[in-house]
Amino acid sequence: MTRYDLTPLLQPLLKNRLPQFIIQAIALGGFIFAIIAGLVGTPVGNHNFSIVFVWIGWWALLMLIAVPLFGRAWCSICPIPLAGEWLQHGAILKPTGKGFGLNLRWHNKFRNIWLQNISFALVALFSAVVLTQPNITSIVLIAFLFVAFAASLIFERRAFCRYLCPVGGFIGLYSQVAPIEVRVKDSAVCAAHTEKSCYNGNAEGYGCPWQVYPGGLSKNTYCGTCMECLRTCPHDNVAIQIRPIGDDLIKPHGRKLDEAFKAFIMLGSAMTYSAVMLGSWGQLKAAAYAVGTNDWALYAITFLVFIFGALPASFFIATSFNRKSFINFAYALIPLGLLAWIAFSLSFVFANASYLLPAISDPLGWGWNLFGTVNFKWTPFLTQVTPTLQAAALIIGLAWSSQVAMQIGEQIKANAQGVIAFCFVITLGMLWLLVG
Amino acid sequence: MDHPTSRRTSWQLVSRTKTSWQLVLLILAALAILFLPTFVAAAPPTDRTYRLEARSFEYTPPAIQVNQGDRLTIELSSTDVVHGLYIDGYDLNVVADPGQTAKLTFIANQSGSFRFRCSVTCGALHPFMIGKLEVGTNWLWWQAVGFAVLVLIVVSRLPKSLRFVQLRKSDLT
């Protein structure tokens, strides 16, 4: 299959630590500023930098551009684990060999993404509040920072990113779709290389922080695109390549139940968010917002039963009650899931993107006008074409998922019709929620 | 599919004719779905007035139905704080102070389902304060359903060589 090696173009830029560090530093600055803004700025969400730049700006970049086109690119510049990692490394740039921390091994039992499935569901339960209350957004961001920091000091490498981060779980799942990958050029070179500096580290860089052996890498899921292996490989055997989109989805090995469930959680959450946030049911919105009340408890239970129970159960029926088919075919839901999130985000982002302009001039809602844009009125963009784009996204998702389902069916010699029917019903459901 | 060399050309010819027929049918079906709305006559237009009550964070009723071409008057009233009403696609906006009724009159000339949303920051869930204006038939929905069915037919009949990602031999274990 055709692949284009981008390394000759990018290598000088990536081997050097400075460009990545500068972007990380800017991201960290923005992250800390978002926390401060959420705590001391106006409680009105759509005039506070924290809500507007995290949930509209960052979310739009992540869901509409970064994940679909560059997979885990966000993880390579994410500010959350930096402080802990710098301490763990005892360095900000090149290794100095003076690391700090306990470097414990992550327990085998939790070497999967079940904890990420749970952490995402937990944040999702409170999403109506997190997305609209600046101080709650700050608390969530602080919690991310704190847990990531602690994980870096207690465990080896990037335990938070790999096993805990609620965002990292779905970025990893959907990065399998991306047209870009980090892979070794010639696995024979790796097999002959006994030092395995890509995993163990050397003077040029750290052993894979994501606990992946690059020589055996075949899917994007757990490669954080941090570029350390590009720096450590003495044979320049690591490449960044352009590849056919969705290439990881049809690789038959390494399919697991925890990742299968991630697909359901994300698909079910896209539907739930569309109903709660973009629907016209006031009572549902009120219930999702009223954390701690009976209405919210009912909403929370329904949501959990839907994503962990009803969706997987109906998919189990669609895959003829066969565990192997269930796990394998779940990977066919990934394109539809990603496009369902894109369809949801299109409406949410276009309708609210104009809040970015006043918020950059007056990030705290204190009446500043830094860039002269504070009086820019709320203007929903592209409302004429958004429904058509949403419908198109969902149809593309259905076509793509169906094709993957047929290919997985050919691999495991099972009938894909039930899975395609399942995707069709989900597509109709999303269409009804978004453009019905 | 492997066929003996001697018969390959005639087979290819037959399958190519079959394929091009399927392609023609497919394009016809796609065009029919696209232009479906032009073949259906709309109901005669009338004047309609709807009272719409806004409160944080919902509209009552949550959806308004009219026929395409109707002259629609929305009387927006608010029972708590200042709320607005912005209609997607129509790009119309009206704002109602608490206890007062604001009127918006327009001709609903575009058919479809349009979201309307609050245009005045009114509290935490303000960005999600949304209702629906349904004008005539929601063709986009029916077209999307039509294309969804069409897409399934295409995917199930598409020759493997035309798939945009191909299975490798090593992937068929």
Ligand SMILES: [Cu+2]
């Ligand atoms: Cu309002």
